[in-house]
Amino acid sequence: MRPRVAVVGSANMDLVGLAPRLPAPGETVLGDDFVMTPGGKGANQAIAAARAGGDCAFLGAIGSDAFGVTINARLTAAGVDVSAVRTSYGASGVAVIMVDRSGENSILVSPGANRSFLNLSDAEKSLIAGADVLVCQQEIPLSTVTEAARAAQAGATRVLLNAAPARELPAELLAAVDLLVVNEVEARAITGAAEPDATTLLEAVPRVVLTMAGAGAWYADRDGTSVKVPAFPVEVVDxxxxGDAFCGALAVAWGEERDLVDAVRWASAAGAACVRKVGAYPSLPSRADIDEIYHG
Incomplete structure (x- = not known):
């Protein structure tokens, strides 16, 4: 059976500008191209999980504008269950993204409707508790993330928290997390260490994945496992x-009861498959895309 994945998080419309390089403060750079595509870490991870083979439901909020209609349609087209998506009167979330020719990016997010996603209903908590894995991020109110994690914990649903963007984490939230996924910037925000490693984070949670971009990922747990997983070499476009492709695929692999080190390798293949295309929605890989890179 396909693993059941519930994703609680943000949904945005991404406005992506491609340019030779990222502009300095106060500078205008003539761009190469422009793409408008649905995004937001929550919606991206839901689509990533569905394309990777999960039975995925998304819980979040979109606006009553045209962007909201498009976001909802794209989630549905990707096979995501949107029955729990709320519509809030006003603007949807928007992300303005600049990408240079090396694939590096700079992102400004206006949360819009995502700010209104508060106070989970009993039906939403029940959906979370019925999943195999809950995936959360930090682009929505932290009170909602904490509430979702506690609902998962009550239903014996495993909790994967992608602590992005970097914010201070409430102790109540950390206590409900089974697997924490962070990059080096986010790890520094949580630990306060100048050069944090995965094992340092085990003081807060039982399992950790520290992603290190082109240097791969590092998995560690309280049972004594500490393994660095190398990145798959691919040509980087965007x-x-x-990171969203990585988290969605990791949730599916974990829901399939794979060994977590192997699950991290498979998720790393998903991240590698993703960077080969421009824009979040078109680049999130299918299961076949992931397996192609994973099996070499």
Missing amino acids: TTAA
Whole structure:
């Protein structure tokens, strides 16, 4: 059976500008191209999980504008269950993204409707508790993330928290997390260490994945496992949703009861498959795309 994945998080419309290089403060750079595509870490990870083979439901909020209609339609087209998506009167979330020719990016997010996603209903908590894995991020109110994690914990649903963007984490939230996924910037925000490693984070949670971009990922747990997983070499076009592809695929692999080190390797293949295309929605890989890179 396909693993059941519930994703609680943000949904945005991504406005992506491609340019030779990222502009300095106060500078205008003539761009190469422009793409408008649905995004937001929550919606991206839901689509990534569905394309990777999960039975995925998304819980979040979109606006009553045209962007909201498009976001909802794209989630549905990707096979995501949107029955729990709320519509809030006003603007949807928007992300303005600049990408240079090396694939590096700079992102400004206006949360819009995502700010209104508060106070989970009993039906939403029940959906979370019925999943195999809950995936959360930090682009929505942290009170909602904490509430979702506690609902998962009550239903014996495993909790994967992608602590992005970097914010201070409430102790109540950390206590409900089974697997924490962070990059080096986010790890520094949580630990306060100048050069944090995966094992340092085990003081807060039982399992950790520290992603290190081109240097791969590092998995560690309280049972004594500590393994560095190398990145798969690919030509980088756009890194925008690579972390989201990683988290969605990791949730599916974990829901399939794979060994977590192997699950991290498979998720790394998903991230590698993602960076080969421009824009979050088009680049999030299918299961076949992931397996192609994973099996070499």
